[in-house]
Amino acid sequence: MLARTLRIFIAMTTRCTAKSSSGLATATTTKQAPAATAAPSSANSFYRRTLPSSCVAFSSAKGRSYFASAMKHGGLKSFFPLMEQHTTQAEPAFCGISTLVVVLNAFAVDPRRTWKGPWRWYDESMLNCCVDLEQIKKSGITLSVFDCLATCQGLSTSIHYVDHSDSTLDDFRRAVERTCVERKCCSKKESVGENVKDLLVVSYNRKVVGQTGSGHFSPLAAYDKESDSVLILDTARFKYGAHWIKLPLVYEAMQPQDPDSGRSRGYVILSMEEDGTSPGLPSSLLLQSRMAQNHYRQEYKQFLNSLNHEITWEEVVKFWTEDGSEPKHIFQAAHPRVRPRENDHEEIDKIAQVRDLIAKLIPTESGITFPEVSSCGVNRGRSIDLKPAEGIFIMYLASMDKSHRTAIIFNEVVSASDFARQQLLAEADLVQYAIEISDNETVQRYSVSKESKCSHCSN
Numbered sequence: 001m002l003a004r005t006l007r008i009f010i011a012m013t014t015r016c017t018a019k020s021s022s023g024l025a026t027a028t029t030t031k032q033a034p035a036a037t038a039a040p041s042s043a044n045s046f047y048r049r050t051l052p053s054s055c056v057a058f059s060s061a062k063g064r065s066y067f068a069s070a071m072k073h074g075g076l077k078s079f080f081p082l083m084e085q086h087t088t089q090a091e092p093a094f095c096g097i098s099t100l101v102v103v104l105n106a107f108a109v110d111p112r113r114t115w116k117g118p119w120r121w122y123d124e125s126m127l128n129c130c131v132d133l134e135q136i137k138k139s140g141i142t143l144s145v146f147d148c149l150a151t152c153q154g155l156s157t158s159i160h161y162v163d164h165s166d167s168t169l170d171d172f173r174r175a176v177e178r179t180c181v182e183r184k185c186c187s188k189k190e191s192v193g194e195n196v197k198d199l200l201v202v203s204y205n206r207k208v209v210g211q212t213g214s215g216h217f218s219p220l221a222a223y224d225k226e227s228d229s230v231l232i233l234d235t236a237r238f239k240y241g242a243h244w245i246k247l248p249l250v251y252e253a254m255q256p257q258d259p260d261s262g263r264s265r266g267y268v269i270l271s272m273e274e275d276g277t278s279p280g281l282p283s284s285l286l287l288q289s290r291m292a293q294n295h296y297r298q299e300y301k302q303f304l305n306s307l308n309h310e311i312t313w314e315e316v317v318k319f320w321t322e323d324g325s326e327p328k329h330i331f332q333a334a335h336p337r338v339r340p341r342e343n344d345h346e347e348i349d350k351i352a353q354v355r356d357l358i359a360k361l362i363p364t365e366s367g368i369t370f371p372e373v374s375s376c377g378v379n380r381g382r383s384i385d386l387k388p389a390e391g392i393f394i395m396y397l398a399s400m401d402k403s404h405r406t407a408i409i410f411n412e413v414v415s416a417s418d419f420a421r422q423q424l425l426a427e428a429d430l431v432q433y434a435i436e437i438s439d440n441e442t443v444q445r446y447s448v449s450k451e452s453k454c455s456h457c458s459n
Helices: 002-028 061-072 079-085 095-106 133-139 143-152 169-180 247-253 291-306 313-320 345-361 388-398 402-409 418-439 441-445
Strands: 055-057 156-161 198-205 215-224 229-232 243-246 266-271
Touching (some): 061 229, 061 243, 079 215, 095 133, 095 198, 095 215, 143 156, 169 198, 243 247, 388 418, 402 418
Antiparallel strands (some): 215 229
């Protein structure tokens, strides 16, 4: 059965390779456009690069032997779910968020909002809770921002910087075995690719492994114990295809310092619960915490830290308004999301349920009358028409400890669906997380627009 499975997989790989070669031949015979609108000449453009000797191409004879050995020794636990979702990054600096998209779709995490038409599916455009996408196009992301993005999408993360005080070579090897190698339980192996609850992403320096470029993110999909090699599913497939690299060399490639974080690069273990649900924070329906707004959240965190008691509703209102009559940039601290499409009745209903619950829970004893709409134009009329009082109330919930806000949201006197309660709790959790990381040194760097060349993800 093993031999038959391997023959089928190799045959499929060979057919795909032949098809790609044929496509290249057609492209090279296409008539060149006039000079005024011509594409870059061959001297200024690239189609793939030859892998250095330190890397073994996945589809090569040696690469296939590594694959066969990994299958024999149970080192393909992560391979199949990741390969099913393997994609090519949409932008040169998108390696980090494209890698996360592959992982989220491999875990079958429901983004709970539509992608195209009625379909719910993760793509890079959804991953902007910790940093603006336009900024990522310019400068990529660091390991800590990747960790933030993964947390915001509901994954549990374990981040490891590869310096000797945090993660040794043996630690990394154990992480690889945990995520890539099937366990033996009760004299039976787990089915390959099934029940995968942990996946591994590496952030490394391409130069160390002999490739062009600098910082890069990739999912790590397999481990061949015999050759001590790991399979890198490179999302920059326009440059390098999937390939094997010796495990110690990957560890070495994670050691150089990232100039923007001031730390080494490293790896992140991303996890799901045993029942297949994500243990972290679900997606927001109402708000998003953009990186450009981070200084407002940082200012608010400083205010919270200055208090020697748990904040009150009146204090939150006073901070975010001027005498309760004029919003003070509340939606610049947490921006309303874009409205769902008119025919997306499910999403519209979910938003309505959460807003109805907020309306029932907002304190009325303060006697403050809020304006119906914010005085500032938010997303040019495309955003959900949240009222300032709604945004301030979510901020109020995010400012208290979780047990307190849970008690408020799940008050049995107030009628609401379980979904609305859980989602409002998630909205507050997400805002609280954004406030907590607002003074993180790496996150603060991303609050300021950069025009410099990408150093995090250089392809």
